[in-house]
Amino acid sequence: MDLSKIRNFCIIAHIDHGKTTLSDRILEATKAVSPREMQEQFLDGMDLERERGITIKAHTVSLRYVDEKGDEYLLNLIDTPGHVDFNYEVSRALAACEGALLVVDASQGVEAQTLANAYLAVDLGLELVPVINKIDLASAQPERVKDEIENVIGLDASDAILASAKENIGIEEILRAIVEKLPPPKGNADAPLKAMIFDSWYDSFRGVITLIRIIDGSVSVGDKIKFLATGKERNVEALGIFTPSPQQIKSLQTGQVGFLIAGVKDPKEIMIGDTITLGSNPCENPFPGFRKVKPMVFAGLYPVDPNEYPKLRDALEKLSLNDSSFIYEPETSEALGFGFRCGFLGFLHMEIVQERLEREFSLDLITTAPNVVYKIKTNKGEMVDIISPSKLPEPHLIEEFYEPYANVTVFTKSEFVGNVLKLFEERRGKQLNFNYASKDTVIIQYEIPLSEIIVDFYDKLKTVSSGYASMDYTIKDYKESDLVKVDVLVNGKPVDALSFISHKSQAERRGRVAASKLKEGIPRQLFEVVIQAAINSRIIARTVVKPLRKNVLAKCYGGDITRKRKLLEKQKEGKKRMKMVGDVSIPQEAFLSVLRVDEDR
Amino acid sequence: MAEGCGLYIHIPFCKTPCGYCDFYKVKGERIDDEFVNLLLREASLYREDEKIKVVTLYFGGGTPSLLSPFQLEKIFSGLNEIFDFSDDLESTLEANPETLSSEKLDDFKRIGINRLSIGIQSLDDEVLKTLQRDVQRKEILEKLQIIFNSEFKNISFDLIIGSPNSSIKSVLKDLSLLTNFPFVHASLYILDIHRGTRLFEEIKNGLKPTDDDEIAEIYENCSTFLEEKNFIHYEISNFARRGFECKHNLKYWKEEEYIGIGPSSHSFFRNYRTKNPSSLKKWKNELEKGNFPFEEVSKESDKKREENKIIFGLRLKEGIDSDFLRRYLEESERDFDSLLSKLTEGALVNVEDKRVSLTLKGYLLSNEIITFLLSRDFLSEREFDD
Numbered sequence: 001m002d003l004s005k006i007r008n009f010c011i012i013a014h015i016d017h018g019k020t021t022l023s024d025r026i027l028e029a030t031k032a033v034s035p036r037e038m039q040e041q042f043l044d045g046m047d048l049e050r051e052r053g054i055t056i057k058a059h060t061v062s063l064r065y066v067d068e069k070g071d072e073y074l075l076n077l078i079d080t081p082g083h084v085d086f087n088y089e090v091s092r093a094l095a096a097c098e099g100a101l102l103v104v105d106a107s108q109g110v111e112a113q114t115l116a117n118a119y120l121a122v123d124l125g126l127e128l129v130p131v132i133n134k135i136d137l138a139s140a141q142p143e144r145v146k147d148e149i150e151n152v153i154g155l156d157a158s159d160a161i162l163a164s165a166k167e168n169i170g171i172e173e174i175l176r177a178i179v180e181k182l183p184p185p186k187g188n189a190d191a192p193l194k195a196m197i198f199d200s201w202y203d204s205f206r207g208v209i210t211l212i213r214i215i216d217g218s219v220s221v222g223d224k225i226k227f228l229a230t231g232k233e234r235n236v237e238a239l240g241i242f243t244p245s246p247q248q249i250k251s252l253q254t255g256q257v258g259f260l261i262a263g264v265k266d267p268k269e270i271m272i273g274d275t276i277t278l279g280s281n282p283c284e285n286p287f288p289g290f291r292k293v294k295p296m297v298f299a300g301l302y303p304v305d306p307n308e309y310p311k312l313r314d315a316l317e318k319l320s321l322n323d324s325s326f327i328y329e330p331e332t333s334e335a336l337g338f339g340f341r342c343g344f345l346g347f348l349h350m351e352i353v354q355e356r357l358e359r360e361f362s363l364d365l366i367t368t369a370p371n372v373v374y375k376i377k378t379n380k381g382e383m384v385d386i387i388s389p390s391k392l393p394e395p396h397l398i399e400e401f402y403e404p405y406a407n408v409t410v411f412t413k414s415e416f417v418g419n420v421l422k423l424f425e426e427r428r429g430k431q432l433n434f435n436y437a438s439k440d441t442v443i444i445q446y447e448i449p450l451s452e453i454i455v456d457f458y459d460k461l462k463t464v465s466s467g468y469a470s471m472d473y474t475i476k477d478y479k480e481s482d483l484v485k486v487d488v489l490v491n492g493k494p495v496d497a498l499s500f501i502s503h504k505s506q507a508e509r510r511g512r513v514a515a516s517k518l519k520e521g522i523p524r525q526l527f528e529v530v531i532q533a534a535i536n537s538r539i540i541a542r543t544v545v546k547p548l549r550k551n552v553l554a555k556c557y558g559g560d561i562t563r564k565r566k567l568l569e570k571q572k573e574g575k576k577r578m579k580m581v582g583d584v585s586i587p588q589e590a591f592l593s594v595l596r597v598d599e600d601r
Numbered sequence: 602m603a604e605g606c607g608l609y610i611h612i613p614f615c616k617t618p619c620g621y622c623d624f625y626k627v628k629g630e631r632i633d634d635e636f637v638n639l640l641l642r643e644a645s646l647y648r649e650d651e652k653i654k655v656v657t658l659y660f661g662g663g664t665p666s667l668l669s670p671f672q673l674e675k676i677f678s679g680l681n682e683i684f685d686f687s688d689d690l691e692s693t694l695e696a697n698p699e700t701l702s703s704e705k706l707d708d709f710k711r712i713g714i715n716r717l718s719i720g721i722q723s724l725d726d727e728v729l730k731t732l733q734r735d736v737q738r739k740e741i742l743e744k745l746q747i748i749f750n751s752e753f754k755n756i757s758f759d760l761i762i763g764s765p766n767s768s769i770k771s772v773l774k775d776l777s778l779l780t781n782f783p784f785v786h787a788s789l790y791i792l793d794i795h796r797g798t799r800l801f802e803e804i805k806n807g808l809k810p811t812d813d814d815e816i817a818e819i820y821e822n823c824s825t826f827l828e829e830k831n832f833i834h835y836e837i838s839n840f841a842r843r844g845f846e847c848k849h850n851l852k853y854w855k856e857e858e859y860i861g862i863g864p865s866s867h868s869f870f871r872n873y874r875t876k877n878p879s880s881l882k883k884w885k886n887e888l889e890k891g892n893f894p895f896e897e898v899s900k901e902s903d904k905k906r907e908e909n910k911i912i913f914g915l916r917l918k919e920g921i922d923s924d925f926l927r928r929y930l931e932e933s934e935r936d937f938d939s940l941l942s943k944l945t946e947g948a949l950v951n952v953e954d955k956r957v958s959l960t961l962k963g964y965l966l967s968n969e970i971i972t973f974l975l976s977r978d979f980l981s982e983r984e985f986d987d
Contacts, residue, residue, distance in 0.1 A: 549817035551968040554791040559867040
């Protein structure tokens with residue numbers, strides 16, 4: 001196929017600015033490509049079972065578009081992950097494209113994610129076509145939004161397409177702009193195969209399915225391919241495109257996008273951004289930009305009911321098949337028993353995984369307060385990663401203590417600037433930039449320790465800005481820091497699952513807050529519960545949960561015998577959702593509460 | 602099993618239902634004879650060649666004192682003919698003071714009732730109003746004069762503690778006045794606010810409930826007060842002069858047999874627990890077909906019976922046998938001792954002469970203590986679902 005007739009593009013948009021609706025409109029306005037148009041020959045001999053085996057997860061859709069002159073184009077729309085923790089994955093999906101539609105809500109304007117992803121796209125050399133969406137709304141201010149696009153992103157917005165995906169306005173114009181303004185792929189069809197993996201998922205019938213972009217050369221079914229990062233070689237079992245239903249084809253050519261199945265059963269073997277080449281005729285250099293994604297946020301996950309340990313283990317295994325960025329390893333806690341230390345790309349990723357475990361696998365979980373990956377240099381000169389506060393060596397064994405930093409970008413209406421700045425200042429942030437995007441929108445950039453934003457920063461930001469502020473972040477370097485471990489003691493015994501690492505300047509305050517949060521979270525029970533916080537065995541806070549005075553079924557006669565039993569059963573069920581630490585029942589949520597730093601109460 | 606069965610008759614009619622009550626009741630001032638006939642019809646299902654021996658009879662409600670003497674006599678003599686009433690039958694009638702008169706009381710006594718349980722609930726007009734009891738202090742006191750002028754000697758009162766708008770002071774004032782009358786038994790109930798009652802709605806709409814810590818305070822004060830007046834605190838909510846414990850109610854707490862008759866009543870008979878429907882209509886329909894009207898039936902396993910012995914035995918001052926408890930918990934002597942010592946250190950439990958019982962403080966926390974003791978495989982079998 002003629003390269004000049006191919007366009008690979010994606011849609012950059014902030015959440016709720018209309019990406020999904022616009023994708024649907026584009027799909028409606030074009031015709032699905034038949035495999036015949038891409039290849040002279042294609043395989044359609046799949047039996048049903050195998051066909052079903054390919055999960056229809058249209059992360060990329062191949063479309064046919066015929067312009068006014070009657071020229072036919074192949075449009076590949078590539079989806080990008082929707083949230084801030086998947087920065088790297090977004091960059092790989094963008095790298096598979098030559099251009100992008102930059103969609104901005106006509107009343108909301110540019111937001112943090114729009115900016116972050118637009119910059120990423122520009123850095124990768126993508127051509128951007130600005131689209132101002134939702135112009136049908138009464139609150140639409142296309143001129144203001146144009147200004148913002150020009151001032152903030154630095155993109156000429158004079159030709160921005162005014163559209164409403166909902167009302168089907170501007171769709172034809174968008175399609176025309178895609179073929180006229182976005183460049184076709186470059187690449188050398190005669191060079192050795194070079195393909196970049198930009199997405200993958202696990203299918204129980206076919207193993208790992210990867211989405212690839214052919215940079216140079218071509219790949220055919222039966223080829224022996226090599227993954228450059230791992231050095232593994234595999235045979236290509238199937239190739240195909242999504243239209244959006246999966247269609248198998250015999251080969252993928254330079255500039256094209258499609259799926260590849262190579263009998264890989266272990267998802268960890270496939271790395272996003274890795275380069276595929278031919279075993280017999282390898283390309284010289286890998287596609288640039290590859291890196292191994294490393295989880296940056298860790299938390300302990302424990303079953304509330306110890307009997308559910310195997311169930312949790314199986315669930316984690318299944319989940320990690322479809323999410324190779326999520327890792328886990330067994331961990332034991334004195335307080336919580338057997339569980340897992342789990343690593344996530346960020347705090348939103350953690351929430352997603354946790355929610356899936358609870359919902360899809362109906363597990364009852366205790367999540368400990370998350371922490372970032374710290375680094376220490378021991379007095380013997382070794383560098384060690386610390387993924388759990390309980391694994392921190394004694395202070396005198398630590399020579400140097402490091403924590404990761406992030407650059408955070410916040411977009412906010414100027415009326416909330418004061419609140420947002422305060423939030424950053426409270427959390428050890430250092431201001432990098434402060435700009436007006438437009439008369440009443442401000443972009444603020446801060447450098448801040450990652451640990452300060454992984455628990456409740458996002459919620460707080462939304463609260464202090466009445467929901468208006470948006471944020472994006474990228475993880476930067478490690479910096480040496482004055483850190484200490486804060487222990488929490490329940491009835492005199494330290495509870496490993498409750499300890500956390502804090503900057504020294506905040507440790508006492510955090511300790512006090514943790515103790516009082518726990519006091520709120522632990523219900524009164526038979527015996528008094530004493531909660532203490534300590535730094536290096538020095539007690540810095542003490543609170544007491546007074547013993548319960550009354551829990552009795554006063555009346556108990558004939559019919560009440562069953563009522564009483566039912567009441568006790570219910571109470572027992574309630575207790576099941578709590579963890580017994582010694583003689584103290586601690587509710588699930590309390591384990592997370594220690595790091596919530598608002599002191600309002 | 603004790604030498605005879607308890608018999609409970611549910612009379613689900615009330616002139617004006619009280620705001621806190623969640624028992625099955627129907628609004629009605631008069632009870633029709635059809636209902637009386639149906640009660641006897643249900644009772645006759647228990648007719649056996651060798652009549653079932655009955656040692657306690659209890660008319661509960663609702664408001665059993667709404668029965669006319671004629672009706673009560675018909676029921677009493679009917680039951681007496683179906684069952685074998687023991688010579689020392691304890692026969693209780695629940696009565697609301699406002700429904701009583703000296704003539705009625707004489708008739709009740711003549712028919713065979715020998716114990717009265719008077720639903721007083723409070724002597725404070727503000728509290729009576731809060732509880733939506735359709736009576737006032739003045740009338741209650743007048744009726745008490747009449748009651749104690751009758752031939753009844755075995756008389757109990759019910760008092761509610763922890764009602765909104767009540768206080769330690771108001772409850773102790775009530776108690777000290779009531780104990781001036783020669784009552785031999787008292788039931789003190791901590792108010793439970795049940796969903797679906799009018800009181801529940803009022804609290805939802807802003808009526809302030811009494812705080813649990815304050816209720817605990819009131820409860821402990823009342824118990825001390827009554828014990829000083831020579832009442833024995835023999836069950837969580839019950840006090841009696843020696844020898845005047847309610848034999849009928851003791852059956853519930855000691856896993857002894859009782860037969861319940863009337864809508865919504867429960868039985869524990871020959872190892873089966875059964876429940877009648879909380880609907881006059883459904884109850885009647887089954888009876889008219891000649892059936893037992895049970896809505897639910899479950900057999901009590903040995904394990905559940907042992908568990909119940911613990912759960913309900915701990916309601917009583919006499920408590921439970923400590924060896925029995927230890928065997929049930931399958932604990933070694935050492936572990937059992939340390940388990941108990943935790944509770945005795947907290948002054949929640951007494952261990953004396955191989956009996957384990959709850960202290961006053963422990964009574965108030967009985968649910969917690971039971972779940973604490975039996976938290977392992979406890980309550981594995983479910984009972985009724987309603």
